[in-house]
Amino acid sequence: MxxxxxDRVTKQFGEFRAxxxxxxEVRDGEFMAILGASGCGKTTLLRQIAGFDKLDAGRxxxxxxxxxxxxxxxxxxxxxxGIVFQSYALWPxxxxxxxxxxxxTVAGVKGAERERRVAAALSLxxxxxxxxxxxxxxxxxxxxxxxxxxxxVTEPSLVLLDEPLANLDVHLRAAMEDEFARFHARxxxxxxxxxxxxxxxMALADRIAVMDCGKLLQVATPSRLYREPADEKxxxxxxxxxxxxxxxxxxxxxxxxxxxxxxxxxxxxxxPSQTPATDAHACLRGSDLRIVDxxxxxxxxxxxxxxxxxxxxxxxxxxxxxxxxxLHLTAPEPFELAANTALRVQVADGWVIPAAAKG
Amino acid sequence: MxxxxxxxxxxxxxxxxxxLVGVVVILSVLPLARLLFEGIAPDGHVSTAALARxxxxxxxxxxxxxxxxxxxxxxxxxxxxxxxxxxxxxxTDIRGRNAFVFCFVLPLMIAPQVVALAWLQLxxxxxxxxxxxxxxxxxxxxxxxxxAEGIVVLLGVQYAPLVFLTLRAxxxxxxxxxxxxxxxxxxxxMKIVRTIVLPLMTPPLVAGVALCFVSCLGNFGIPAFxxxxxxxxxxxxxxxxxxxxxxxxxxxxxxxLSVLIGAIAVAGIWLQDLxxxxxxxxxxxxxxxxxxFELARWRLPVESALWLLTIVVLVLPLVALVLTSLxxxxxxxxxxxxxxxxxxxxxMFEHAAAKRAFVNSFGMSATAxxxxxxxxxxxxxxxxxxxSRLLRVLNLVAEMPYALPGVVxxxxxxxxxxxxxxxxxISIYNTIWIILFCYFARFLVLGLxxxxxxxxxxxxxxxxxxxxxxxxxxxxxxxxxxxxxxxxATAGALLIFLTAFxxxxxxxxxxxxxxxxxxxTVFSFQQGGDSTYAAALASLTVAVTIALMLSTLLASxxxxxxxxxxxx
Numbered sequence: 001m002x003x004x005x006x007d008r009v010t011k012q013f014g015e016f017r018a019x020x021x022x023x024x025e026v027r028d029g030e031f032m033a034i035l036g037a038s039g040c041g042k043t044t045l046l047r048q049i050a051g052f053d054k055l056d057a058g059r060x061x062x063x064x065x066x067x068x069x070x071x072x073x074x075x076x077x078x079x080x081x082g083i084v085f086q087s088y089a090l091w092p093x094x095x096x097x098x099x100x101x102x103x104x105t106v107a108g109v110k111g112a113e114r115e116r117r118v119a120a121a122l123s124l125x126x127x128x129x130x131x132x133x134x135x136x137x138x139x140x141x142x143x144x145x146x147x148x149x150x151x152x153v154t155e156p157s158l159v160l161l162d163e164p165l166a167n168l169d170v171h172l173r174a175a176m177e178d179e180f181a182r183f184h185a186r187x188x189x190x191x192x193x194x195x196x197x198x199x200x201x202m203a204l205a206d207r208i209a210v211m212d213c214g215k216l217l218q219v220a221t222p223s224r225l226y227r228e229p230a231d232e233k234x235x236x237x238x239x240x241x242x243x244x245x246x247x248x249x250x251x252x253x254x255x256x257x258x259x260x261x262x263x264x265x266x267x268x269x270x271x272p273s274q275t276p277a278t279d280a281h282a283c284l285r286g287s288d289l290r291i292v293d294x295x296x297x298x299x300x301x302x303x304x305x306x307x308x309x310x311x312x313x314x315x316x317x318x319x320x321x322x323x324x325x326x327l328h329l330t331a332p333e334p335f336e337l338a339a340n341t342a343l344r345v346q347v348a349d350g351w352v353i354p355a356a357a358k359g
Numbered sequence: 360m361x362x363x364x365x366x367x368x369x370x371x372x373x374x375x376x377x378x379l380v381g382v383v384v385i386l387s388v389l390p391l392a393r394l395l396f397e398g399i400a401p402d403g404h405v406s407t408a409a410l411a412r413x414x415x416x417x418x419x420x421x422x423x424x425x426x427x428x429x430x431x432x433x434x435x436x437x438x439x440x441x442x443x444x445x446x447x448x449x450x451t452d453i454r455g456r457n458a459f460v461f462c463f464v465l466p467l468m469i470a471p472q473v474v475a476l477a478w479l480q481l482x483x484x485x486x487x488x489x490x491x492x493x494x495x496x497x498x499x500x501x502x503x504x505x506x507a508e509g510i511v512v513l514l515g516v517q518y519a520p521l522v523f524l525t526l527r528a529x530x531x532x533x534x535x536x537x538x539x540x541x542x543x544x545x546x547x548x549m550k551i552v553r554t555i556v557l558p559l560m561t562p563p564l565v566a567g568v569a570l571c572f573v574s575c576l577g578n579f580g581i582p583a584f585x586x587x588x589x590x591x592x593x594x595x596x597x598x599x600x601x602x603x604x605x606x607x608x609x610x611x612x613x614x615x616l617s618v619l620i621g622a623i624a625v626a627g628i629w630l631q632d633l634x635x636x637x638x639x640x641x642x643x644x645x646x647x648x649x650x651x652f653e654l655a656r657w658r659l660p661v662e663s664a665l666w667l668l669t670i671v672v673l674v675l676p677l678v679a680l681v682l683t684s685l686x687x688x689x690x691x692x693x694x695x696x697x698x699x700x701x702x703x704x705x706x707m708f709e710h711a712a713a714k715r716a717f718v719n720s721f722g723m724s725a726t727a728x729x730x731x732x733x734x735x736x737x738x739x740x741x742x743x744x745x746x747s748r749l750l751r752v753l754n755l756v757a758e759m760p761y762a763l764p765g766v767v768x769x770x771x772x773x774x775x776x777x778x779x780x781x782x783x784x785i786s787i788y789n790t791i792w793i794i795l796f797c798y799f800a801r802f803l804v805l806g807l808x809x810x811x812x813x814x815x816x817x818x819x820x821x822x823x824x825x826x827x828x829x830x831x832x833x834x835x836x837x838x839x840x841x842x843x844x845x846x847x848a849t850a851g852a853l854l855i856f857l858t859a860f861x862x863x864x865x866x867x868x869x870x871x872x873x874x875x876x877x878x879x880t881v882f883s884f885q886q887g888g889d890s891t892y893a894a895a896l897a898s899l900t901v902a903v904t905i906a907l908m909l910s911t912l913l914a915s916x917x918x919x920x921x922x923x924x925x926x927x
Contacts, residue, residue, distance in 0.1 A: 050827060075368040076826045083827045089820035093842040102838075103828035154828065 002063030002157035002190060003028045004049065009058035009068075011044055011214075018044040020214040021058070026192060031184050033193045033205035037237075041214040042194050046160055049192065050083055051076040062158055082151030082159040086166055088143045090135035096122070096146050097131035103154040121153040124183075141172045145179070152187065161193045165200060177203050198238060202226075210234050228269070228351055235283035235353055242327055246282040248274060248352060257352060262299045262321050270352035281353045286314075288349040289329035298344040301327060306335070317343060371832050376745075379738050380753060386800040387756045390771035391763075397774050398618040401611035409611035413619075422597040423619065425586075426576055429510045429593055433575035436515020438568055441522025444665065446552060448523075449530035452651040453662050461908070462669045464925040467520040468904055470861035472580030472881055473897040474517055477676035479504055479584065480683040480894060485690045487682040488675070498690070505589040510582050514575045516672045521574060522567040524924050529563030530556070548652045562635050569631035573624045577764025579864040580878070584885060594620040595766045599867055602770075607777060610770070617770040621763050628762065677901065684894035702895035706880075713896060715873065716880040719791060723876070724859035727798040728852040731806040735851060736844055737836055739807060743814040744822070757807060760800040765864030772797050772869065789871040797865045802858055806851035813847025850923055853911055857904055 004026040011019040019041050026032045034042045047053045049060060051067060051074060059069035062081070067074040090099050100121050104114045122128055125145035135143055144164060151159055161180075165173045181204055184191055195201050201208045202222040210217045210225065218230040229235035232243050247260040248270070257270045259282065268282055292298050301317035304326065312330045319325045320342075329345065401409045413419050444463060448456060466474055481488055483502030489495035503509065533556065541551040557564075579595040586596055598613045598620075654661055683689075685698045706713040738757075742750050760768045776793050779786040787793050817840075825839045841848075863878030870879045877900055884893035908925050 050823075052823060052826075073365065075365040076823070077368055077829045077831055078365050079827070080829075081827055083824065085820040085824060087818055087820050089818065089824040091821060091824070091839055091843075102825065102830070106825075106829040106834065150824075150828075 003030075004032075004158055004190060004192065005059075005061040006045070006049070007059045007061065009045070009048060009060060010056050011041075011048060011053065012056045018214050019048065019055075022211070022214070022216045023058075024209050024216060024219055026190060029188045029190055031191045031193065031204060031206045033195055033201035033208045034211060035195055035198055035201045035208050036211035037196055040211045042196075042211050043162065044214075045211070046083075046162055046192070046194050049158075050081060050160060051079050080154070080156050080158075082154065082156035084144075084147045084151055084159070084161045084164045086163045088135075088147040088167075090143055090146055090150070092135055094134075095131065096127065096133050096135065096138070099135065099146060100150045100153050103150065107154060117153055121149040124152065124186075125149045125179075140168050141176060144168065144176060148183070152189070157190065159189050159191045161191060163195055164193075165195075165197075173200070180204055210237065212237070228271075229283050229353060231356060232281060232283075232353055235281075235351075239285060240328070241283040241285060243281050243353070244284055244325065244327075244350075245322075246280050246350075246352060248277045248280045251276060259350075259352065261347060261350070262319060264297055264299065266347060266350070268350040268352050271354045274352055274354065277355065280355065282350040283353055284327070284347060284350050286329045288347060289327060290346045290348060291329070291331060292344050292346045294344055296344065296346060298346040299327075301343050301345050303341045303343060306331075315343075317345070368831055375737055375832060376741055379734065379741065380749070382734060383738070383753055383757050383803070386796075386803060387759050390768060390775050390800065391759060393774045394614055394617055394621075394767065394771035397611060397614040401614070410615055413612050413615040418592075418597065419616065419619070422592045422594050422616075423623075425507070425582075425591060426593040426595075426620065426623070428507060429514060429582065430572055430575040432507070432511030433514025433518060433578075434568060434572045436511060437518040437571045437575075438522050438564075440515060440519035440668075441567065441571075442526055442564060444519070444668070445523045445526035445530065446556070447661060447665065449527050450552070450556070450652050451654050451658075451661065453654065453658065453665065455662070459665055459669065461912075461925050462673055463523065463665075464520045465673055465905070465908075466517050467524075468857055468861070468908060468925065469901055470580060470863060470878055470881075470897075471513075471517055471578055472584055472863050472878055472885075473680070473861070473901060474676065475504075475513055475581045475584035476881065476885060476890075476893055476897050477680035478509075478513055480679035480890070481676050485890070486679060487686055487693045488679045490692045491682075501589075504585050505591075506585070507591060509585045510591070510593075513581045513585065514578060517578070517581065518571045518574050520924070521571050522564070525563045525567035525570060526560060529560050533559060565631050565634050569627050572627045573762060573764070576620065576624055576627070577766065577864065579766060579867060580882075583863075583867070583882065587886075595764060595864065598766050598770065602868055607773070610774065610777070613770050614774060617767045621767045624763050624767075680894050680901070681898050683891060684898045686891060689888070689890050702891045703899070706892050706896045706899070710892070712872075712875050712883070713880050713892075716875040716877045716896075719874060720860055720877040723791060723795050723798060724856045726795060727802055727859045728806070728856040731799060731803050731855055732810070732848045732852045734803065735806040735810040736841060736848055739810040739814050739844075740836065740840065742807075743811055744819060754807075758804050760797075761802065761804045765797075765801065765862075766868060768797055768801055769865045769868040772800075772865075789874070791874045794866050794869050794874060794876070797869065798855075798859050798862070801865065802855045805854045805858060806848075809847045809851040809854065810844060813844045816847075817843055850911065853907060853923075857907060861900060861904060 006022060006024040009019055009022045010017070022041070022045060024032070034045060036042045044053070048055050048068060054073050055068050055070070057070060060067050062079060065074075066072060067079055091102070094102070097118055101114055101118045104117060109117065118131070119128070122131060125148050127142060127145055127149065130138065130142065135146065138146065147164070165176055168176060177200060193201070193204060205222060207219055207221050208225050209219045212233055218225060218234045220228070220230075225234065226239050229238060229241060235241040235243050244261060246268070248257050249260060250258040251270065251274050252258070255269055255272050256267055257274055258265060259268050259280070261282065300320040302320060303315055303317050305316045307314045312332050313335050314328060315331050316326055316328050319327060327345065398410065399405060447453065448460060453459070479502060480486060482504055484496045484498045484500050486495050504513070537555055537559070538551055541555045546554065577595060579599065582591070582593045582596050583599065586592060587600070592600065594616060598616050601609050601613050682693050684702050685700070686693050687697060687699050687701060691697055707717070708714070742754055772793055773788065776786065776788045776796070787796070821843065822835055822839060825835045830838065861878065862876065863882060866876040866879050867882060870876060877896065881893045881896050884890070884896065911923055
């Protein structure tokens with residue numbers, strides 16, 4: 001167990017900046033998810049932490065030890081970390097037990113001690129009866145668990161998981177998610193979990209680091225990420241947030257403010273340091289949008305498209321006042337829809353996105 | 360951990376990499392550099408005397424002309440046969456494809472001198488086959504194969520599989536949509552072949568032509584068997600005759616001849632490069648492999664033609680070879696009573712040099728196969744997974760001794776090893792070690808290519824998983840990579856073994872009493888007029904070759920397509 005400090009790490013591939021000044025502090029025993037679309041730099045970051053690539057600037061510290069800096073590079077074999085690869089990377093020419101025992105053999109652990117620890121690791125992932133099988137004779141979920149046992153048997157200070165559920169089918173994913181969560185609770189190991197799936201990250205992680213184009217956008221707990229996105233990109237990326245222009249008129253103590261949204265005044269949540277601004281933006285969630293009758297104050301919209309999603313419709317609507325802007329919301333069944341149906345929508349909640357730090 | 364963290368890993372990595380670089384430099388760069396040096400400064404003094412003597416001699420230019428004529432002629436024959444067969448095999452729905460490919464590629468795996476010997480037994484006045492059907496020419500008449508035409512035909516037959524293999528490899532990457540788009544536009548299959556397939560296949564075809572030209576140019580066995588008796592000398596046989604007749608005193612002259620033949624080979628390769636650079640042949644789509652054209656009523660005639668070709672170029676010569684090995688003496692007709700195994704008995708148990716040749720050839724081929732594969736596995740690791748400019752150059756350097764004609768390497772090796780080794784004071788000249796050195800240098804790339812393709816199929820995370828488990832490079836190579844790359848490495852080892860086992864070009868120039876190879880012994884028997892012994896020994900090498908090739912087919916399911924050339 002150890003904390004992990006990623007301190008202003010930069011990695012350049014030719015002209016392309018794969019990691020741009022990324023800093024993340026992972027606490028001891030924390031489950032940190034690194035979330036981003038493919039190509040956002042999350043795999044590059046994992047390879048930096050593991051030591052497969054050298055960095056161009058910054059440093060990485062595991063526990064109290066600097067493992068990567070421009071002056072020094074501890075090779076992966078010395079970092080005492082565990083990785084669960086997306087492809088599992090089980091050695092096909094070894095049995096399950098041999099796969100799990102490999103790290104111990106390398107470390108010079110022999111005989112009964114090695115057997116005991118392999119058996120313990122296998123029982124931790126509930127694969128006791130499978131020691132003599134070959135990886136090819138296992139199901140996807142079992143392979144996943146062998147990979148987990150293999151990386152934990154040497155009691156690494158830090159475990160990296162590279163999209164470990166990406167190759168599993170949907171129902172197995174849910175089961176494995178539970179397994180990871182329980183496993184993390186039991187072992188207390190510091191874990192860094194790379195994923196592009198926000199539902200997975202939200203379900204598992206203590207905190208989530210959102211990345212885009214090699215930059216770190218926000219590190220926060222799942223609920224904070226959802227409720228209080230730090231910028232427009234995070235707002236749009238997490239939970240399909242809608243970004244709308246607002247005029248912040250009065251900032252109240254306690255993190256709320258009065259804004260004008262499409263001509264109507266309402267109260268929104270905001271950062272305590274928010275200042276009145278005419279060019280601010282807010283993040284709205286589909287679940288906070290309600291259809292109201294014409295007599296109630298609200299925003300006038302017209303329906304562009306209605307998609308039936310089983311039990312409810314997802315409506316995509318155009319704001320009459322700002323035709324370029326689309327809002328989406330759900331409408332329960334039954335819902336009568338004519339072309340260009342005009343609706344009135346009330347916004348129950350919103351979050352004023354903090355202005356980007358100047359400088 | 361301090362500043363020194365990871366120093367052991369770095370030392371291990373660096374030592375292994377530079378060790379391998381050193382080996383490749385010694386095997387490839389050193390001999391060729393020494394040869395070039397000899398061309399400029401014979402015996403260490405800059406002098407143009409040898410150069411002038413060689414270039415001023417009409418023999419040189421006659422042999423050069425002969426080399427060019429036979430190489431171009433052989434290439435032409437090989438390209439016609441090889442490309443037609445490749446198109447038919449890859450694009451149509453013929454049956455028995457695997458068996459046919461095996462037979463068609465076989466001449467490439469059999470030694471050229473054995474092919475030459477077999478064809479000689481098929482024609483000519485003492486042909487056992489022709490005698491059996493009463494069509495043998497009168498005794499004393501000349502074997503029609505002792506001619507430039509004979510050499511051209513045999514070179515063509517020997518190397519048609521090279522064109523076939525490169526073209527087929529290209530056809531395998533050709534996306535089906537390109538053909539279907541042509542069909543949808545209303546083109547007939549013949550038109551599609553002419554206007555879509557062949558233009559797109561220009562790179563493999565040109566590569567095959569260049570490979571074939573260089574191979575024809577460097578071939579020693581065929582012009583030695585067919586040209587020397589009629590005094591039709593090409594550059595490799597001229598070098599051989601000079602060196603065999605006059606010994607190391609003519610080294611400077613043969614060095615110039617070697618540089619000359621090397622230069623022609625390089626020109627061929629350069630021309631290939633030039634031709635391919637002028638146009639863009641990149642295929643922009645990728646998809647499933649092609650569905651074959653249906654030949655319908657033409658299927659049986661086409662299949663018959665292919666098998667007829669096999670019978671003429673493979674079966675008949677080999678039958679002639681075996682029949683000759685069964686007669687008691689050259690010219691005696693083969694009958695139920697005259698048939699004998701005495702020739703086999705003689706070459707296997709009585710003739711001292713032949714017995715030694717078995718031991719030498721088996722031993723050296725096996726050693727070369729094992730050593731090269733053990734070099735190739737870590738070397739390919741760096742080439743595939745640690746790409747750098749140095750390594751790209753290294754890859755090219757490793758190809759040179761195989762790309763250049765064998766005589767070039769042999770002469771270069773003599774120059775390097777004629778004097779005792781520095782520091783050690785021992786000389787490996789006239790020992791099996793000089794032959795083995797040439798085998799390592801020449802066949803390294805044969806082991807390297809399949810191993811490299813094996814790495815490309817391997818998921819690198821398998822190695823990275825071992826790395827984070829704490830295993831250093833050597834342990835990873837031993838416990839994870841070697842077991843996984845073993846099928847490809849075995850295929851490489853087999854290619855090396857078969858090639859070295861059937862080799863003559865290098866050992867003909869380097870052998871001495873006690874270090875005979877099978878190729879040299881067959882050659883000696885034939886030169887001494889003992890065709891029956893030569894045929895018996897050659898038949899045995901063919902049997903070993905075919906047996907090994909067949910045995911690999913059993914395990915070929917685990918190998919990438921194209922690793923074993925004889926696999927359909």
